Amino acid sequence: MTAVASTTVDLARLQFATTSIYHFLFVPLTLGLGPLVAIMQTAWHRSGDEAWLRLTRFFGTLLLINIAIGVATGLVQEFEFGMNWSVYSRFVGNVFGAPLAIEGLAAFMLESTFLGLWIFGWNRLPPRVHLATIWLVVLGSWGSAYFILVANSWMQHPVGYKIVDGEAQLTSVWALLSNGFALRAYLHTILAGLIFGSMIMLGVSCWHFLRGHEADLFRKAAKLALIVAVPVTLLQLIVGNRFGEAVTSAQSMKIAASEAQWNTCEPCGFSLFQIGGFTASDPTPSFAITVPDLLSYMATGSFHGQVQGLNELQTQEQRKYGRGNYMPNVRVIYWSMRVMAFAGVLMFLVAAAGAWLYRKRKLERARWFLWTAIVGMALPYVAATAGWILTEMGRQPWIVQGLLLTSKANSPNVSTTWLAISLAFFITLYLALGVTDFVLMRRYARPDRPTPQEELPAPAVTY
Amino acid sequence: MNLQILWFCLVAFFWSGYLVLEGFDFGVGMLLPFLPRDERERGAMLETIGPVWDGNEVWLVIAGAATFAAFPAWYGTMFSGFYLALLLVLFFLIIRVVSFEWRSKGEGTRWRHVWLWANAVGSTGIPLVWGIGLSNLLYGLPIDSSGNYTGNLWDLFTVYTVLGGIAFVLVFAFHGACFLTLRTTGDLFERSRRAARLLAIPAVVVGAGYLIWTVAVAVDRNDKDVFPPVLPAAIAIAAFAAAAILVYLGRSGAAFALTAVGTLSIVATLFTSLYPRVMVSNPDFANSLTVSGAASEHYTLAVMSVVALIATPIILLYQGWTYYVFRARVTGEEIRPPSDVIAGQTGPSAG
Numbered sequence: 080m081t082a083v084a085s086t087t088v089d090l091a092r093l094q095f096a097t098t099s100i101y102h103f104l105f106v107p108l109t110l111g112l113g114p115l116v117a118i119m120q121t122a123w124h125r126s127g128d129e130a131w132l133r134l135t136r137f138f139g140t141l142l143l144i145n146i147a148i149g150v151a152t153g154l155v156q157e158f159e160f161g162m163n164w165s166v167y168s169r170f171v172g173n174v175f176g177a178p179l180a181i182e183g184l185a186a187f188m189l190e191s192t193f194l195g196l197w198i199f200g201w202n203r204l205p206p207r208v209h210l211a212t213i214w215l216v217v218l219g220s221w222g223s224a225y226f227i228l229v230a231n232s233w234m235q236h237p238v239g240y241k242i243v244d245g246e247a248q249l250t251s252v253w254a255l256l257s258n259g260f261a262l263r264a265y266l267h268t269i270l271a272g273l274i275f276g277s278m279i280m281l282g283v284s285c286w287h288f289l290r291g292h293e294a295d296l297f298r299k300a301a302k303l304a305l306i307v308a309v310p311v312t313l314l315q316l317i318v319g320n321r322f323g324e325a326v327t328s329a330q331s332m333k334i335a336a337s338e339a340q341w342n343t344c345e346p347c348g349f350s351l352f353q354i355g356g357f358t359a360s361d362p363t364p365s366f367a368i369t370v371p372d373l374l375s376y377m378a379t380g381s382f383h384g385q386v387q388g389l390n391e392l393q394t395q396e397q398r399k400y401g402r403g404n405y406m407p408n409v410r411v412i413y414w415s416m417r418v419m420a421f422a423g424v425l426m427f428l429v430a431a432a433g434a435w436l437y438r439k440r441k442l443e444r445a446r447w448f449l450w451t452a453i454v455g456m457a458l459p460y461v462a463a464t465a466g467w468i469l470t471e472m473g474r475q476p477w478i479v480q481g482l483l484l485t486s487k488a489n490s491p492n493v494s495t496t497w498l499a500i501s502l503a504f505f506i507t508l509y510l511a512l513g514v515t516d517f518v519l520m521r522r523y524a525r526p527d528r529p530t531p532q533e534e535l536p537a538p539a540v541t542y
Numbered sequence: 543m544n545l546q547i548l549w550f551c552l553v554a555f556f557w558s559g560y561l562v563l564e565g566f567d568f569g570v571g572m573l574l575p576f577l578p579r580d581e582r583e584r585g586a587m588l589e590t591i592g593p594v595w596d597g598n599e600v601w602l603v604i605a606g607a608a609t610f611a612a613f614p615a616w617y618g619t620m621f622s623g624f625y626l627a628l629l630l631v632l633f634f635l636i637i638r639v640v641s642f643e644w645r646s647k648g649e650g651t652r653w654r655h656v657w658l659w660a661n662a663v664g665s666t667g668i669p670l671v672w673g674i675g676l677s678n679l680l681y682g683l684p685i686d687s688s689g690n691y692t693g694n695l696w697d698l699f700t701v702y703t704v705l706g707g708i709a710f711v712l713v714f715a716f717h718g719a720c721f722l723t724l725r726t727t728g729d730l731f732e733r734s735r736r737a738a739r740l741l742a743i744p745a746v747v748v749g750a751g752y753l754i755w756t757v758a759v760a761v762d763r764n765d766k767d768v769f770p771p772v773l774p775a776a777i778a779i780a781a782f783a784a785a786a787i788l789v790y791l792g793r794s795g796a797a798f799a800l801t802a803v804g805t806l807s808i809v810a811t812l813f814t815s816l817y818p819r820v821m822v823s824n825p826d827f828a829n830s831l832t833v834s835g836a837a838s839e840h841y842t843l844a845v846m847s848v849v850a851l852i853a854t855p856i857i858l859l860y861q862g863w864t865y866y867v868f869r870a871r872v873t874g875e876e877i878r879p880p881s882d883v884i885a886g887q888t889g890p891s892a893g
Contacts (some may be wrong), residue, residue, distance in 0.1 A: 147643035150596065151636040157606050158628055161621025165690070168621070172614020172836045177846055180611040183604035184853040192597035192861055199593040203867055243839075246614075252845045444654040490622035501629050508636065515640075520649050 085401065090498040091163040091489045094472070094505060098155050100464050101509050105149035107463055110224055110269060111276025112142045113217040117210075124210050134300050138280065140523050143198065150191070155505070163498070167478055167488035173393050174240050174249045176232050178256075182226035190219025209381070225265050232261035234479050235470070236329035238365065242338070258330055263322045270315040271466070274426060275459040277308035281433060282456035283524045284448040292444055292526035305437055308430035316423055320377055326473075327378045327386070330480060332396070333473035334378050335389045336409045337416040342388035349373035352417075357410040359390070400481075407475040415469040422462035429455045545843040549612035550820070550833050552850055554813035556608055560601035562805045562859075566798075567595040569718010569735025571638065571665025572711070574658055577722070577733045584658065586874030588642070590725040593868045595642065597861055599635075602638045611846055613853035615689055615836035616820045623683060624675050627698055633673045636665025645668075647817075666711055673710030677703040680756065680815050681765050682824025689831060700756055713782070713808070716745035717801040723794035735794070742786035748778045749804070754809055760815030764822050764830075771815040778807030856872065 116139050123131035141288050158181065161168050193215040211447055231324060239254030240247045249255065281304035284297040327334045334340075338350060341362035348369040356364030375384040396405035436442040443449075478485040480524075570591050573673060578584040637660040647658035681702055684693040706737040719741050722734035753775040781804035788797040813836040816822070820836050823829035837843065 090744075094878075095623050143643055144647065147640050149641040154603065154631055154635055157630060158621060160610065161606075161617045162628055163622070165618035165622035168618040169614045169689075172617060174609055174618070175839070176557060176607065176611025176614060177842055180607040180846055181849050181853075183600060183607045184849055184857070188600045188857050189860075190598060191600045192594075192864055194859075195593035195869065196598050196864055199589070199868065248839045249842045249845070251839075310848055335591055391710045449707060461795075477663075490618075492692060493622055493736065500626070504629060504633070508633065511634070512640065514643065523647070535623065537887060 085486065087135070087297070087493070087498060089205075090495060090502055092485065093491075094163060094498065094502045095159060096468075097408050097502070098152065098159060098505055099471075100214050100467060101513070102152040102156055103463055103467055104460055104513075105145050105152065107268070107272040107275040107459070108279060109142065109149050110147050111274065112145070113136060113213075113220055113271070113276070113278065115276045115280060116142055117213045117217050118303065119300075120210055120213055121147060124206060125210060126397065130296050130299055133296060137282075138300070141279075141283075143515065144523065146194065150446055150511055151512075154373045154501065162501075163490055163493060164478075164488050165490040165492075166499055167483065169246065169489070170483055171233075171247050171479060172300055173212050174237075174247050174255065175233060177225040177252065178230040178233075178507065182223055186219050186222030186226060188219075190216050190223060193219065197248025205533060206362050221269065221442070224268055225261075228264045228268060229256055229258065229261045231263050231470075232258050233452075235264075235474060236260040236325075237482055242482070247479070250502060255507050263318070263325045266318055267315070267322050268386050270318055271463055273307055273311045274315060275463070277304045277311065277430075278452075278459050279456055281308060282306035282431070282452045285452040286524065287451045289442040289446070289453070290526040298443070301433070301442065303432045304435065305430060308426075309434050312423065312427035312430045316427060319420070319423060323377050323381055330474065331387050332389070332392050332405060332407065333412065333469075336412040336473060337469060338374055338378075338385055338386070338406045339409050339413045340374070340388050341390055343385065343391050345375070345385040346372045346383045347374035347378070347386045349377065350413075353413075354390060357413065359406075376427045403476070405476060407473050412469060412473050415465040415472070418465040419469060422465070424477075426455065426458050429458070465470070545847060546833050546837040547828060548847060549561060549608070549815065549837065550813070553605060553612065554809055555854075556601055557676075557813075558809040558841030561669075561780050562597070562607055563711075563809040564595065564804050565603060565669070565719045565805050566668045566721035566801075567591045567598055568665040568669050568714040569716065570722060571661045571716060571718075572715045573734075573737055574662045574665075574723070575739060578730060579834060581654075582781060582874040583730050583766075584654075585646070586726065586872045587722070588645075588661075589872045589874065590722060592642070594861075594864055595783075597864065599639075608846075608850075610688075611831075612838055612843060613820060613836040614838060616831055619689050619821060619829040619831060620679070621689060622684070623693070624678075624698070626695040627671050627675055631668055631675075632821060633669035634664040634671070635680035637661075638668070639765065641767035657715075662840050668712050669710040672806060673707035674698055676812055677756070679821050680759055680764060680812060682822040682827075683831075685821065685823040685829045685831070686824070687829055689829070692867045705748070705752050705755065709748045709808075712741065712745040713720075713749050713801070716741040716782075716785070717798070720789065720794060720798040721862055722802050723789075724798055727873050735789075738789045738794070738797070742789050749782050749808070753778050753808065753836045756811055756815055763824060763827075764815060764819060765827075766815060771811055774807045774810035774814055778804045778811060781807060784880055 116135055119131050119138065122128070122133040193212045196204065197209065197212040197216055199213060203211070233255060236258060237247070238258045239249060239251035241250050242248070265430060280300055284304060287293055287297040288301075323334065338347070339353065339356050340347065341356075341359065350364070350367040351370060353364035355361055355366035356367070372382045374386055376382045378384060378386045389409065393405055397403065432448060433442065433452060436445050436448055451529040474480055476484055476486065478488045502520045570587060574584070574587060578587050599665035606617075609620070625838075634679065641661040645654055645661070648654065675698070681700060682835050683691060683697060686692050694858070716738065719734055719738035720780040723731060723738055726734050757768060757771045757775050760771045761768060781800045785797040785804065788794075788800065818833050819830045820833055821831040
C-alpha cells in the first residue's frame with residue numbers, strides 16, 4: 080500500500096516537474112523578447128528608420144510562435160493543481176488561489192487582449208496607439224510573472240497566514256504580496272527573461288553575420304542585444320547571490336544541500352566541483368576544488384558567516400516536525416545549483432566578449448565568436464531549468480515549506496493508472512509540440528529564408 | 543451581500559464570459575472545414591476571431607483560478623474528479639491554441655490542412671466536454687464523505703450529460719455562424735448565413751430539450767423548486783427561438799445578440815439550479831459540496847472582491863474596445879500582421 084502511494088506521488092511529481100519545466104522554456108523568452116521588440120518598435124516610431132520596423136517584425140514573429148505554446152502549457156499548470164494535488168489545493172486555496180486569480184484578472188487578460196490588438200492592429204490603430212499595445216503586452220506578462228511568483232514564493236516561505244482546522248487561511252494580503260522571498264524571486268526571474276531575450280537576439284544576429292545576410296540590419300539588433308545582455312548577465316550574478324541569502328534564512332536545508340554541506344562550518348569554503356560526498360554515509364568528497372570562505376559570503380553576506388550543515392538541520396527538523404527525512408536529494412541540488420551558476424557566468428563572458436568585439440568592430444568577422452553565440456543560445460535554457468530544479472526539489476520533502484508534506488498532498492482518488500496515462504500523454508504531446516516549435520523558430524530565424532511572397536501563393540492571407 | 547454568494551455569482555459570470563465569447567470562436571472553428579472554398583476565405587474566417595480568441599479564452603483561466611481561490615474544496619474535488627475528461631480538454635485546448643499561430647507558418651497544403659482540422663476538432667471537443675462536465679455538477683457524481691470523487695471516467699456519461707455536451711456544441715455552432723454573418727462579406731457571408739439557418743432549428747430544439755431537462759434534474763436531484771431555475775431557462779429558450787426567427791429574417795446583428803443572451807442564460811440556469819450546492823453528490827446526497835462548505839474564509843473573499851470588482855469592469859472596457867476596433871467585415875485582403883512580412887520590403891502603409 081505504501082509502495083503504491085509513493086509511486087502515485089512520484090508520478091504526480093514527475094508530471095508536475097515535466098510540465099512546469101517545459102512551460103518555463105517558453106515563458107522567460109516571452110518576458111525578455113517582449114520588451115526588446117517593444118523597444119525596437121519604439122525606435123522605429125521615434126526615428127522613422129525602416130530597419131527598426133523590419134527588426135520589430137522579424138523578432139515579433141519569433142515572439143508570437145513562442146507565446147502560443149507558452150499560453151497553452153500555462154493552462155496545464157493551472158489545471159494540474161486541482162487534478163493531481165487536490166489535498167494541496169484544499170489546504171492552500173485560501174492563500175495560494177488569490178494571487179492566481181489576481182494574475183488572471185489583472186495581468187494575463189491584459190497580455191492576451193492587447194497581444195491580439197498588436198498582431199492585427201498594424202493598419203487599424205494609429206501608430207502611437209499600436210505602439211502602446213505592445214508595451215501593454217509587456218506590462219501584462221511582467222505582471223503575470225509577479226503574481227505567479229508570489230504564489231510560488233508562499234510555498235517556499237509562507238507568510239501572512241494562519242492554520243485553522245488544518246487549512247491555511249490568509250491573514251494579510253500585504254504580507255503575501257510583499258514577501259521578501261517573492262520580490263527577490265521576481266527580480267531574479269525578470270533578469271532571467273531579459274537574458275533569454277538578449278542572448279537569443281544576439282545568437283540569431285550572429286547566425287545572420289555568419290551567412291553574410293543583411294549585416295547592416297542585424298548589426299542594430301546585435302548592438303541592442305549586447306547593450307541589454309552585458310549589464311543584465313552581470314546583475315543576475317549579483318542578484319542570484321543575494322537571492323541565495325534569502326533562501327538561507329527561509330530554507331536552510333536547501334542551501335546546505337546545494338553545497339553538500341553535511342556539517343556546520345564557519346567560515347565555509349565554496350565547492351566548485353567535487354566527486355562523492357553526496358550521501359550521509361559518504362559525507363566527504365574524494366576530490367574537490369574549493370574556494371575558501373566564499374560560501375559564507377554567498378549564504379550570509381559575511382566572509383565569516385556560519386552555515387548550518389545538513390546533519391544538524393536534520394536533527395532540528397526532527398525535533399520540530401517529528402521523525403522523518405527532511406533532506407532533499409543532495410546530489411541533484413548540488414549539481415543543479417552549479418549548472419545554473421556556471422551557465423550564468425558563461426553567459427556573462429559571452430556577452431562581455433561580444434561587447435568588446437563590437438567596440439573593436441570585429442564582431443561580424445570573428446567566426447569563433449559567432450559560433451559561440453549561436454551555441455550559447457542554449458545556455459539560458461540550461462540555466463533556467465537547473466534553477467527551477469534547485470528551487471522545487473530543494474524544498475522537498477515539503478510541498479509548502481514547514482506546513483505540508485508533498486507525500487500527503489496528492490489527489491487520493493487519482494490512481495497510478497490515471498497518472499501514468501496523463502504523464503505519457505503530456506510527454507508525447509509536449510515532445511511533438513517542442514519539435515514543431517523548434518522547426519518553426521529555426522525556419523523563421525534563419526538567414527536564407529525566402530521572402531514570404533515567394534512561398535505563399537496568396538500573400539494576403541494573414542492566418 | 544454575503545461574499546460567498548457574490549463569489550458563486552462571479553464564478554458563474556466568469557464561465558458566462560468564457561462561454562459567450564469563446565463560444566462563437568468555437569462555432570467559427572467548427573465551421574472552418576466546411577464554409578470556406580479557398581485559402582483566402584479560410585484566412586478571412588480565422589481572421590474574424592484572430593484578434594480576440596486569446597483574450598476570450600482567458601475567461602476560462604479566470605473562472606478556474608476564481609474557483610481555486612474562492613472555493614478550494616470545489617476546485618479540488620471537481621478537477622481531480624473530472625481527471626481524464628480534463629485531460630481531454632487540455633488536449634483539445636493545446637492543439638487549438640497552437641493551430642491559430644502555427645497554421646500560417648508553414649507553406650505546404652498538408653500542413654495547413656492538419657492545423658485547420660486541429661482547430662476544428664479542438665473547437666468541437668472543448669464545448670462537448672464542458673457541456674458534459676458542467677451538467678455533471680448538477681446531475682450528481684459519486685462523492686465520498688471527505689469530498690473525493692469515487693467514480694471513473696464512464697460515470698460522467700449519462701443521457702442527460704451527453705445531451706448537455708451536444709447542446710453546447712450545437713448552440714455554439716449556431717452562435718458562431720451568427721457571428722460570421724456579422725464579420726464576413728461576399729460568398730463567405732452567404733454561406734455563413736446558410737449555415738446559421740441550417741443550424742438554427744437543431745440548436746433551438748436540442749438546447750430547449752436540455753434546458754427543460756436541466757430544470758427537471760434540479761427538482762429531482764438537487765431538491766429545488768421549479769422556480770427560480772425555470773426563469774433563466776425560459777429566457778434562454780425564448781432567446782434562441784427568437785434568434786432562429788431573426789436569422790431567417792436576415793437580421794444577423796440582433797440574432798447574434800440573442801444567441802449571446804441565450805448562452806448566458808444557459809449558464810444562469812445551471813448555476814441557479816445548483817445553488818446552494820456547487821457539486822451534487824449522488825447517490826449520497828448528503829455528501830454534496832455546498833457554497834458555504836466549499837468557500838474560502840471571509841478575508842480572502844473580501845480581498846478578491848476588491849480586485850474583481852475593480853478589474854472586471856476595466857477588462858470589459860478594453861475587451862469591448864477591441865471588438866470596436868475590429869468591427870469591420872473581413873474580406874481577407876486587408877491587413878498584414880508582422881508574422882507575414884518577415885523583414886520584407888513592404889512596410890505597413892502607416893510607415
